[in-house]
Amino acid sequence: MLAPRVLGLATGPEVEIITALKSTERDGLSVVLPGVSSPLQGRTHRFARITVRLEPGGQRAEALATLDFNGKLGKTEISSLGVERVPFVLRDGSWEPEGSAAPRLAAVVAALEFRRRALEAGDTSALSRLVGRDAGVEGSQLDAVLALGRRRYQSQAWYIRMERDEAVVTERWRLEGVLPSRPVDEQGERSLSLLRDGDEFFFSPTLM
Structure with missing residues (x-):
């Protein structure tokens, strides 16, 4: 069973995971889609209402958030708002998204x-x-x-x-x-x- 901890009460790994997600707002978000030549390229995006769920063992977690995204795929303009669920893994002492930072939007x-x-x-x-x-x-x-x-x-x-x-x-x-x-x-x-x-x-x- 995953144990949820809300942003306001977060300590330890939760803070690192939230920080990793929020840092993408500064660094930018570009997602390679399998079989698609152009990446999903963010222009602006914002994660909010982030909740972290740690798995037993402390090596994996999941971040649930709302994502407000504006960007493009090739020539197609994309605007999205809603629920995102991001798996995280602990690698070499740092928490990182297991794949994309926006897997549901990418799908x-x-x-x-x-x-x-x-x-x-x-x-x-x-x-x-x-x-x-x-x-x-x-x-x-x-x-x-x-x-x-x-x-x-x-x-x-x-x-x-x-x-x-x-x-x-x-x-x-x-x-x-x-x-x-x-x-x-x-x-x-x-x-x-x-x-x-x-x-x-x-x-x-x-x-x-």
Whole structure:
């Protein structure tokens, strides 16, 4: 059982972990996403309401916090606010994030980018791997995207609200391509929902 200790009562390892998280606000936050050439690059971010949970043995811990993030992935603007959960490990006497300092945000952004690329490529197999167990890939909006030739799908911005087990995203998009009868150049906004399954997030109920 993890034992939570709140920031106001923190001593010892808790202070070191909180300091390590807060130091990223000064040093900057850049997260490499597996399979994505551009890093998730923070412009500004702030951790708040930090709680540290130490595991028995004193070698591992978890920081729970709210994260207010503004940055970019390639040309996509990203603004996110919500819950973050950061595993920490003790290495050579110092507490460090086990991986990223924003693993949940990184998982959501990775899912969004994989979806964007699969839509642009018309890769229905890749799209099917991005949905939850009870979600579907079909739909008229998806059919309209896949019907285009010389397709280009841009995610101009993602506005993300992170909850404990869910992310709600407003996407600002642009779709370009050609139909047999005419060229297409459309823009708009849509709402997307992702549910957490382990360390990953999957789209539910639909991709569009």
